[in-house]
Amino acid sequence: GAGVSQSPSNKVTEKGKDVELRCDPISGHTALYWYRQRLGQGLEFLIYFQGNSAPDKSGLPSDRFSAERTGESVSTLTIQRTQQEDSAVYLCASSLLRDPFSGNTIYFGEGSWLTVV
Amino acid sequence: SQKIEQNSEALNIQEGKTATLTCNYTNYSPAYLQWYRQDPGRGPVFLLLIRENEKEKRKERLKVTFDTTLKQSLFHITASQPADSATYLCALPGTGFQKLVFGTGTRLLVSP
Numbered sequence: 460g461a462g463v464s465q466s467p468s469n470k471v472t473e474k475g476k477d478v479e480l481r482c483d484p485i486s487g488h489t490a491l492y493w494y495r496q497r498l499g500q501g502l503e504f505l506i507y508f509q510g511n512s513a514p515d516k517s518g519l520p521s522d523r524f525s526a527e528r529t530g531e532s533v534s535t536l537t538i539q540r541t542q543q544e545d546s547a548v549y550l551c552a553s554s555l556l557r558d559p560f561s562g563n564t565i566y567f568g569e570g571s572w573l574t575v576v
Numbered sequence: 577s578q579k580i581e582q583n584s585e586a587l588n589i590q591e592g593k594t595a596t597l598t599c600n601y602t603n604y605s606p607a608y609l610q611w612y613r614q615d616p617g618r619g620p621v622f623l624l625l626i627r628e629n630e631k632e633k634r635k636e637r638l639k640v641t642f643d644t645t646l647k648q649s650l651f652h653i654t655a656s657q658p659a660d661s662a663t664y665l666c667a668l669p670g671t672g673f674q675k676l677v678f679g680t681g682t683r684l685l686v687s688p
Contacts, residue, residue, distance in 0.1 A: 463619075492675065501680030502620070504670065515675060550619050564610065565676055567619030 461485075463568035465551050471574045472541055480536045480571045484553030491534050492552040492565060493526055502550065508534065541575045548572050578603045580668060580679040588685045589656055597651040597682045599666035606668040609642055609649050614663045614681065623664075624651075656686045 464483040472478050484491050493505040504518040508528040519525070523541075528534040538545055548570040581600045589595050599609070608627045612620035626633040626642045626649065633640045639652040653660050663681040670677040 494678075502665070502678040504675055504677060507675045517671075518675075552619070564622045564625060566622070569617075569619050 463551055463553050463566055465549075465568035465571050467571055468569065469572045469574075471576060474543060474575055475540055477537065477539045478541055478573060480538075480549050480551075480573070482534045482536070482551030482553075482568060484532070484534070484551070485555075485566055487531075488553035488555050488566075489531050490554045490565070491528055492554075493534070493536050494550045494552065495520075495547045496550060496570070497547045505536070505549075538573075541573075543575045546573055546575045578668075578670070578677065580604075580666060580677060582664075582666060582679040582682045584680060584682070586683040586685055588687065591657060591686055591688050593656055595653040595656045595660065595684055595686070597664050597684065599649040599651065599679055601647050601668060604647070604668055605644075608669065609640075610667045610676070611638075611640055611649075611651050612665045612667060612678075614665060620665055620678075653684075656684075658686045658688050660684060661686050 463485055466481045470478055489510045491508045494502040495505055496502050506519055506526045507515040523539045526536045550567050550570045552565040552567045554565040579602045608625055610625045611623045613623055614620040624633055624635055624638055624640045626640045628644055637654045641650045649666055661684055663683045665681040666679045667676045
């Protein structure tokens with residue numbers, strides 16, 4: 460597609476419920492990222508996928524968070540047993556990673572706004 | 577630990593002036609540094625990339641400098657306009673050079 464697409468754009472859920480957030484990266488982009496941004500805060504790295512390599516999960520805040528990616532396309536971020544502190548914008552980004560030193564410009568979606576009540 | 581610092585206070589300037597934003601980092605030796613713009617309710621948008629062997633990079637009214645000795649990058653917007661009002665984020669490659677780590681951003685407000 461023309462850009463990174465995320466759905467849903469807004470989600471309100473009750474505490475304790477599970478949520479799934481979806482990301483469609485730019486076609487042909489091998490690298491995919493999830494970031495979290497709380498209101499008025501910076502971007503927190505969550506997870507990174509690159510081709511068939513093992514994902515870098517070092518940013519996932521707890522075992523309630525998981526993510527999958529199907530090949531080099533769609534990714535799903537799942538938050539189980541949501542808590543109020545999970546309320547944030549979840550941003551997905553993708554890039555065409557040629558080599559690490561070429562400058563890894565990433566393209567963001569508009570985010571999924573999650574509110575846990 | 578690796579740290580990226582940007583001024584958390586908003587920068588207020590008048591239209592036509594030059595805005596200068598600062599990004600400082602510690603415990604990094606980045607191969608490059610990037611600047612992004614984020615408008616409220618939107619995802620960040622890439623603006624400029626500067627490599628470690630480049631001292632300065634320009635794009636239209638934007639200029640970025642990169643001082644690897646001071647571990648600092650400066651981001652300048654000349655002849656600023658109210659439409660330049662946004663939050664500006666700097667980003668560096670993290671461990672393994674593949675993931676990007678972002679600063680918290682500085683909000684710029686340009687008054688007419």
